Amino acid sequence: MKTGSWDLGVSEELEMVEKRMRELVNSPQMTLTNVALHVIGAGGKRVRPTLAILSHHALHGNDLGKLIDIAAAMELIHSATLVHDDINDGADIRRGRKAAYKQFGLHEAIVAGDFLFARAFYVGGLFSKKIVEVVATSTTRLAEGEMMQFTHKWDSTLSVDQYLKIIEGKTAHPIKSAAEIGASLAEGRPEDIQALGEYGLNLGIAFQIIDDVLDVSGDERSLGKPIGTDLKEGNLTLPLILARDEDKAAARKIKEIFAAKSVTDAQVSETLKIVLGTGAVKKSIEIARGYATGATEYLDRLPESVHRSSLIELSRLVIDRTN
Amino acid sequence: MKTGSWDLGVSEELEMVEKRMRELVNSPQMTLTNVALHVIGAGGKRVRPTLAILSHHALHGNDLGKLIDIAAAMELIHSATLVHDDINDGADIRRGRKAAYKQFGLHEAIVAGDFLFARAFYVGGLFSKKIVEVVATSTTRLAEGEMMQFTHKWDSTLSVDQYLKIIEGKTAHPIKSAAEIGASLAEGRPEDIQALGEYGLNLGIAFQIIDDVLDVSGDERSLGKPIGTDLKEGNLTLPLILARDEDKAAARKIKEIFAAKSVTDAQVSETLKIVLGTGAVKKSIEIARGYATGATEYLDRLPESVHRSSLIELSRLVIDRTN
DSSP states (O other): TTTOOOOOHHHHHHHHHHHHHHHOOOSSSHHHHHHHHHHHOOOOEEEEHHHHHHHHHHTOOOOOOHHHHHHHHHHHHHHHHHHHHHHHHHHHHHTTTTHHHHHHOHHHHHHHHHHHHHHHHHTOOOOOOOOHHHHHHHHHHHHHHHHHHHTTTTTOOOHHHHHHHHHIIIIIIHHHHHHHHHHTTHHHHHHHHHHHHHHHHHHHHHHHHHHHHHHOOOOOHHHHHSOOHHHTTOOHHHHHHHHHOOHHHHHHHHHHHHHHHHOHHHHHHHHHHHHHHHHHHHHHHHHHHHHHHHHHHHGSSSSSHHHHHHHHHHHHHHHHTTT | OOOOOSSSSSSHHHHHHHHHHHHHHHOOSSSHHHHHHHHTTTTOOOHHHHHHHHHHHHHTTTOHHHHHHHHHHEEEEEEEEHHHHHHHHTOOOEEEEOOHHHHHHHHHHHHHHHHHHHHHHHHHHTTTTTHHHHHHHHHHHHHHHHHHHHHHHHTTTTHHHHHHHHIIEEEEEEEEHHHHHHHTTTTTTTHHHHHHHHHHHHHHHHHHHHHHHHHHHHHHHHTTTOOOHHHHOOOOOOHHHHHHHHHHHHHHHHHHHHHHHHOOOHHHHHHHHHHHHHHHHHHHHHHHHHHHHHHHHHHGSSSOOOOHHHHHHHHHHHHTTTT
């Protein structure tokens, strides 16, 4: 996955965010820098910085220096959680690269994650209390979402509501924060900041649902990672939940795997095949589309601008990943 | 180890710090709260909060609410690093309790550590930029100290200078920050804040040297953890370095163990016995005492007060742990 692979007219700002992140992870302890650059250098869609930048511009902000700083901080927090998550998920590959803990070692990855948090808060702390509060709260919610996911590992009865609560904490809330922060920095009206936050929250839910759909129906090469990992790790996601609720064979298969708390590659293929035979993927995409469309409705109250159009375009691109 | 086992006239404030920490780790995800309370509840000497409180009072500060908040934040960061460090050290026991990752699981401990960081920065972020910068920088230095220690794992040639650099990052710098923050909150004169910072830095070095001495010559029961862990984990500490440089048998033994990168309990006992037969422990305590005395010299320029006396007493107590 290339960095900033979406063209939304902010590639120049995104380049500055990349540069700032690289500066921030400079350390006399080269291993820390190397782990950090390994994760940052793997790219990614940079949803959080993109959203912070677009939200800022949509409210006619022009504090570029601060915007780049805080966007870099938010992406560093995201990078920190990726480094730690890969350990927790036992993932081998991330964005087409070896997971950091596989490349550098478990202990190195744990400390490098902490280092990334520290660097992010170093920059983040230079902002207003309101902004620091938003960043710290979203990081708290993120940890809570992760923990809720652990608690329901191998839980074949997970409901759609519980699933939504998990992804809200671990993905949607941080994306919401990015939008709010970009908007706050522009000193927008409270109702506009709130609207952009709601846009971010709904976009984040759509984004995670599509991620989870791609883990069922995606192409491994273009994803840069194997599919079926959620099933392997005992995490029920929306397409799996919907398949379970719609199809008896899928329900039986999922129950069997989750009871055993382990699954072979053959079982993964077989289960995915059953799931793909149901309407679950299509229905999941429809639900994601509903959130993405709902997100754009919050933009109605914002002033017309090229950046508002880009935000609408972003919500389309999030869903388009399944094509 | 009891909480606040040193009587320095600040037990009331320390109680408030405990209460604040417990409030801050409250979460709908009970596992996060449980891991956090497991670590916090194990107690510890609360050096950082104690020092923040004493430094604040020494400069006639009276912003109790903020002081308690920031002292709690600093101890939460310390707790976060303990949770992650135990994983990295493979420790079984911490402060007489099962290490968190052994009790709750590796993944739970990683996320709970991140949660503790997030909660600490949530509170820490409510303060001035200067204070946030001090906290974030010391957290960065901490990760760098940890990483430097990893880099030199099983390095039998570690020098005293390198050792000092490691403990400065991982222990002394955070303790320095606690002193500076308590002093900053009191709105003390820059030279007084700096003096308290230097006191903290030197006290922190003394503190870690004594910790390392106790891992060689201490009593397992009163320590609440086994001794010889540094040797087992391949970390050369001051007493081990001095023994190596003074005694050929010690040098041979350490070289042998470190080349094998593994050590049996019998080898630990044997090596500790050789080290105890040298002058290394006594010399290490003398060096620690030098730092502790050096620390108090920075207090000379501060106004006379009961809290200044307590700071002098604290530097004595740090060394006294070996008696």
